[in-house]
Amino acid sequence: MKNQRFDTLDAMRGLAMLWMTGFHLVFDLNYFKLVTQDVYRDPFWTWQRTLIVSLFLLCAGMGQAMATAQGQSWPRFWQRWAQVAGGALLVTAGSWLMFPNSFIYFGVLHGLALMLILVRLTARWGRWLWLLGALAIVSKFIFEHLLQSGPLAPWADAFNSMRWNWLGWISQKPVTEDYVPLFPWLGVMWWGAAVGAWLLKQQPGWLARPMPQALAGLGRWSLSYYLLHQPVLIALVGGVSWFFK
DSSP states (O other), X not given: OTTOOOXXXXXXXXXXXXXXXXXXXXXXXXXXXXXXXXXXXOHHHHHXXXXXXXXXXXXXXXXXXXXXXXXXXXXXXXXXXXXHHHHHHHHHHHHHHHOTTSXXXXXXXXXXXXXXXXXXXXXXXXXHHHHXXXXXXXXXXXXXXXXXXXXXXXXXXXXXXXXXXXXOOOSSOOSOSOBOOHHHHHXXXXXXXXXXXXXXXXXXXXXXXXXXXXHHHHHHTHHHHXXXXXXXXXXXXXXXXXXXX
């Protein structure tokens, strides 16, 4: 089973990429004023973003469980981690050029880089991952209450500052184009690792089911696709906007 790819997992990741592309297409059309959609506040769009990130991080957690079970070495892990961390730096640089007042300093790749290390270290904790995931998710809402009207209210500004808001224990969302803090999203990755470990033991056949290769292939190149799709979309939509001015 060493280094085996699972088409089902890759196809799930590919689906997340396509869904994300549709979301970002609407975002870009709105940015260039070709459509009018409140992608920041309309629940139709905010819930889609939540579901897209959830599917992506669930797949990432499943992938870590499977890589650990297959005996992935730490050097191999760090090689992949460096690619994710490098991608996060590129996202920060690119978003700062386009959105200097709301650039991305802790988006999905930044959060993923930190969570990958934590999930890798705990991937063999079995059923405890379900509990850890639940606690991580619930902690977000507990701290939100404590910071808004509870005993932690005097420290709300500190928790909301850029220095600490990467934790996700905030009372006010920061101004940034993408924000995927440690909590509650680490909980989703832990649940993904729990699902992946369970599938390997109980339903390995489900993971090996044949899937559309275009979708699975996209999932295998998800990081490259993630980094390239927005610059391409922005160039295309911006070009259309300029042409029809």
